[in-house]
Amino acid sequence: MILVIGFVSVEVVCEKCSAGEENEQEMDxxxxxxxxxxxxxxxxxxxxxxxxxxxxxxxxxxxxxxxxxxxxxxxxxxxxxxxxxxxxxxxxxxxxxxxxxxxxxxxxxxxxxxxxxxxxxxxxxxxxPQEYPILGLNLLRLLVQNRIAEFHMELELLSSSALENPCIKHAVELEQSFMEGAYNRVLSACQTVPHETYVYFMDLLAKTVRHEIAGCSEKEYGSLPIKDARKTLRFSSDKELFEYIKEEHPEWEIKNGLVFFQKAKESAPCKEIPSLQLINQTLSYARELERIV
Incomplete structure (x- = not known):
């Protein structure tokens, strides 16, 4: 009986010692x-x-x-x-x-x-819990910076389960739409983000896409009705469209309900290639080489 009590007392002392050591570690x-x-x-x-x-x-x-x-x-x-x-x-x-x-x-x-x-x-x-949102955020940054090779290198490092995460899938689908030139899909995706931290890069991506659409519109159209221009550039109001034009394209003109785009600069006239002269020179070089050989 005394031995048992003595053993228990030793155990209690040891437990107190180990607890003290843990506290010392925790209080580093x-x-x-x-x-x-x-x-x-x-x-x-x-x-x-x-x-x-x-x-x-x-x-x-x-x-x-x-x-x-x-x-x-x-x-x-x-x-x-x-x-x-x-x-x-x-x-x-x-x-x-x-x-x-x-x-x-x-x-x-x-x-x-x-x-x-x-x-x-x-x-x-x-x-x-922040791993996939941050990995997806980095993919979005690479896409915004047009670092597509690095984008795909990062994807190769991810597991199959990671690729199924909504944050990762969002970035992958954006890259596919961007590469296909499906700018409307990109702008639509910019309005729905899987994580609040994505807003900054999505705004930058939307700005890049609108720049591409604006460039195409300048080449394709002389002008567009305000309603159609707003729809093409995916703005929700005329005010947003007007602010965009003022900040990004002050050369555009808004008049009589139309947006007049900057005319694409006429390409410099192509100089005629003197084909007959080049043929004669080539034949002359060939004859000279034949003599040397």
Whole structure:
């Protein structure tokens, strides 16, 4: 009986010791500091204070360099999972922040810092609910920047299940429509986005597509009724059409209910190719070569 009690008491002491060790791990000063800064970042982000968010993000990235469990080292530290999780969360927020600030270069930097957490660290972390929306967002960025080869390279890296995700499928269908010249489908898709963060790049894509349609309209038509021009360019109101013309095509003229397009510049007259002279020169060169041989 005494031995049993003694054994139980030892077990209790050991459990307390292990619990104390876990608490020490959880209370790691570096991890605590990063968590506190991240809370401040998220608070600033939620109130749309992007200047403060950017400053805090810079400090967070410096603090993250103190974690040896993060890429590219991936050391198996006591708090590795917690460190990897919070770092992934920070970089996901950084990507979204770059969209909010409309900084495409910053988006690319943050995305490539985040990507190893989706690929190399995926076996050590539970899936992130933001992974597919962000991967789809990157595909959309590549499409907007007309980096089609990289677009398809990124697609090749995705699993079959990822390709079925609505965010990924949305980007793929946009690329197909854009390559086919089905601009109306592209503009229709711009009005329905699978994620709120897509609005910025979709607006840029819509602007690119309208530029293409405008160029075709200038070559095909001398003028169009305002109603038809609005429909062709996929605007929902005359006001939107007028603002677009004022900002993008001030050379167009609106008069008597019509939109008069800029006349395509006449191509320079083609110079006649002196074919007979070229034939004679060619025959002369052939005779000279024959003599040499």
């Amino acid at each position: 000063p570096k991890l605590t500091e990063v968590s506190q800064f991240f809370d401040q970042f998220k608070a600033a982000f939620l109130r749309n204070d992007y200047d403060s968010s950017s400053n805090l993000l810079s400090q967070l990235k410096v603090l993250l360099t103190g974690f040896r469990s993060l890429p590219p080292l991936f050391e198996d530290t006591p708090n590795a999972v917690q460190e990897l999780t919070i770092a992934r969360d920070i970089y996901e927020h950084a990507v979204v922040l770059s969209v909010k600030t409309e900084d495409q270069d910053d988006f690319e930097r943050n995305f490539f810092q985040l990507k190893p957490y989706y690929t190399d660290a995926c076996s050590r972390l539970p899936p992130s």
